[in-house]
Amino acid sequence: MDYFNYKNNELYCEDVPVSAIAAEAGTPLFIYSKHTITEHFNQIKSAFGEIPLLICYSIKANGNLSILKVLKELGSGFDAVSIGEIKRALAIGADPRKIVFAGVGKSNEEIAFALDAGILMFNVESEAEVENINRIALQKGTVARIALRINPDVDPRTHKYITTGTRENKFGIDIQRAEDLIARLPEMPGLELKGLHCHIGSQITTVEPYESAAHKLIELYAKCQQSYPLEFLNLGGGFGIFYKEYEARPVSDFAAKIVPLIKASHCKLILEPGRYIVGNAGVFITQTQYTKRSGAHTFVICDGGMNDLIRPSLYQAYHRIWPVKSEIALGHAIAPEKRIKADVVGPICESGDFLGKERELPAVERGDLLAVFSAGAYGFSMSSNYNCRPRSVEILVDGDKWKLIRKRETCESIFANEIDLLK
Ligand SMILES: *Cc1c(COP(=O)(O)O)cnc(C)c1O
Numbered sequence: 001m002d003y004f005n006y007k008n009n010e011l012y013c014e015d016v017p018v019s020a021i022a023a024e025a026g027t028p029l030f031i032y033s034k035h036t037i038t039e040h041f042n043q044i045k046s047a048f049g050e051i052p053l054l055i056c057y058s059i060k061a062n063g064n065l066s067i068l069k070v071l072k073e074l075g076s077g078f079d080a081v082s083i084g085e086i087k088r089a090l091a092i093g094a095d096p097r098k099i100v101f102a103g104v105g106k107s108n109e110e111i112a113f114a115l116d117a118g119i120l121m122f123n124v125e126s127e128a129e130v131e132n133i134n135r136i137a138l139q140k141g142t143v144a145r146i147a148l149r150i151n152p153d154v155d156p157r158t159h160k161y162i163t164t165g166t167r168e169n170k171f172g173i174d175i176q177r178a179e180d181l182i183a184r185l186p187e188m189p190g191l192e193l194k195g196l197h198c199h200i201g202s203q204i205t206t207v208e209p210y211e212s213a214a215h216k217l218i219e220l221y222a223k224c225q226q227s228y229p230l231e232f233l234n235l236g237g238g239f240g241i242f243y244k245e246y247e248a249r250p251v252s253d254f255a256a257k258i259v260p261l262i263k264a265s266h267c268k269l270i271l272e273p274g275r276y277i278v279g280n281a282g283v284f285i286t287q288t289q290y291t292k293r294s295g296a297h298t299f300v301i302c303d304g305g306m307n308d309l310i311r312p313s314l315y316q317a318y319h320r321i322w323p324v325k326s327e328i329a330l331g332h333a334i335a336p337e338k339r340i341k342a343d344v345v346g347p348i349c350e351s352g353d354f355l356g357k358e359r360e361l362p363a364v365e366r367g368d369l370l371a372v373f374s375a376g377a378y379g380f381s382m383s384s385n386y387n388c389r390p391r392s393v394e395i396l397v398d399g400d401k402w403k404l405i406r407k408r409e410t411c412e413s414i415f416a417n418e419i420d421l422l423k
Helices: 018-025 034-047 065-073 083-091 108-117 127-139 175-187 208-225 251-265 275-281 311-315 411-419
Strands: 004-007 010-013 029-033 053-058 077-080 099-101 121-124 144-151 191-197 232-234 268-271 282-294 297-302 321-323 339-345 354-362 369-372 393-398 401-406
Touching: 010 018, 010 029, 018 029, 018 282, 018 369, 018 393, 029 034, 029 275, 034 053, 034 065, 034 251, 034 275, 034 393, 065 083, 065 393, 065 401, 077 083, 083 099, 083 108, 099 108, 108 127, 121 127, 121 191, 127 144, 127 175, 127 191, 144 175, 144 208, 175 191, 175 208, 191 208, 208 232, 208 251, 275 282, 311 354, 321 354, 354 369
Parallel strands: 029 393, 053 077, 053 268, 077 099, 099 121, 121 144, 144 191, 191 232, 232 268, 297 339
Antiparallel strands: 004 010, 029 282, 282 297, 282 369, 321 369, 339 354, 393 401
């Protein structure tokens, strides 16, 4: 579900023609739909409405401050994986008591900062980290609230780079070690165990992996409850979205299985969705610079590339691509004389720089705009300055209004941290 639709042969975001935004803001650019974000957030909230729930939006999916602000106003908390992300949440006035902090490599500085900020809890990923947080909390004369991130060893059958909950991954603590660690917690007075956490992966389109992770966590939760007044069970994020076919499951399918389990164990549920909220709420708009043929291949060369949207290059991810203006409806059959089969590529000096391969598209010409769909999550947030390319503009649309939520970088701002050191 999203609010990107073709009307009068051109793409609109909500009630604004995408071409009008591009004409003013330039390309490449990301455009987000506020209504889509709101709707996805509310879908999760109502699917799990029967149980106490804290949604902690995962900042790394898309950390733009204006987007975080929209989510804060909807009542969201935040899932951060670095001091920078905690600072992002605080910058928009997020309640620290709704911030959870995960990550396998939290530094002393990050731990100290999060303690001072008074976050809800640390999702702790190893024995060594537990000891370190205890040490820092004692030094500060405070107590750190923690949840143990359990690696439940379930395979969510998604891309290997976004699988996080099997024994082969670096994330979390396996259940046996967690039990041993929990037995040792009384020796660590700087810690208060508040719950258990897991996050098994991303772009998960089947319910079973959640169910089996939830079962394992709840069993451990019940055991821990005998010694600690636990409060939270955090099942992480990972709900999949629609990139190509209608492969994603509605969040209510996940809720149908999870809610009864949580009810029975009387805990508060935390979820950390990222992609589900913002993924389909964004498009990446790029302008065709040139088309060319090479051997049997046709290339559509765009002004946006892997530095802007790395998912196709990094995960072999599929994003629908279609001209912003087209008489042929998105994804529909194209008459042979109007059709091209092309690799849609960027300007970066890498053969791995592509947005889509072997795509059947309505013929495009120099200057035409292309929309790359479902680019709201892990799009801008994974972008870089590779090839000294200023990062993209971001726009938020709300009904018939749109506003700039990130200015385009300049080359000067990219090398600002180097220029004084030239002497
Ligand atoms: C990335 C991440 C998430 C969000 O994952 P999505 O697939 O975007 O929902 C949630 N929790 C943790 C710990 C993460 O690292």
